[in-house]
Amino acid sequence: MTETAAGQRNAAWDELADREDRIRSLRHLADDELRAKLLDTLREEEAAVGHWLDAGDCFVMSGAGSVHLPICPSMSAFIDRGKAWAPYLDDLERVRDWHGSDNVPPMPALLTRADVEAMSAYKACPVCAPALDHRDKRAGAKGWTVLKAGSLDRRHLGTAFSLPDGSEIGALAKITTVHTLAGTDFRAEFDGLGSPITGPATELMYRN
Known part of the structure; x- marks a missing residue:
């Protein structure tokens, strides 16, 4: 991936990362309207994740600091944006909670091989066993x-x-x-x- 392409990719990812503020501004909407907006966000995220995965040689960093393949079962709740959003679409008050810190599902932390190998420390998942320089x-x-x-x-x-x-x-x-x-x-x-x-x-x- 060229430096320009990588910059465009990161800019698009940063824009998606700001979606929580965007969704907070929609919480006054009626249920049907809010659900429709959330579905629009879900589709944006699916497109972004799909574009990243199509580029190949992609890895996922878990919150615990382990590196996984996107196909790892433990990462499906993050990679599958429909699965990630399902609890929120079923409980709109969870999205509307003005004092909550869980208004939207977290995006997966997707990294290239170069990103991973540049890290000073990491642990590879023993289940999906990504082919990295170190376990x-x-x-x-x-x-x-x-x-x-x-x-x-x-x-x-x-x-x-x-x-x-x-x-x-x-x-x-x-x-x-x-x-x-x-x-x-x-x-x-x-x-x-x-x-x-x-x-x-x-x-x-x-x-x-």
């Missing part, structure tokens, strides 16, 4: 990315790693994960380490 990325010291050994995959092969205490363990040379009835056998081998790391929860770090 559990944490912010480390400036210039470093911290992750758990279980997040390693072939994209990290050849990358030089250190332990959190600063000890260098060399480049990642091999990853092996074997699932058996007895459990999972995980091994990450580094060319500067005499023995493999076998704990998926072991924290590692590499320079950004």
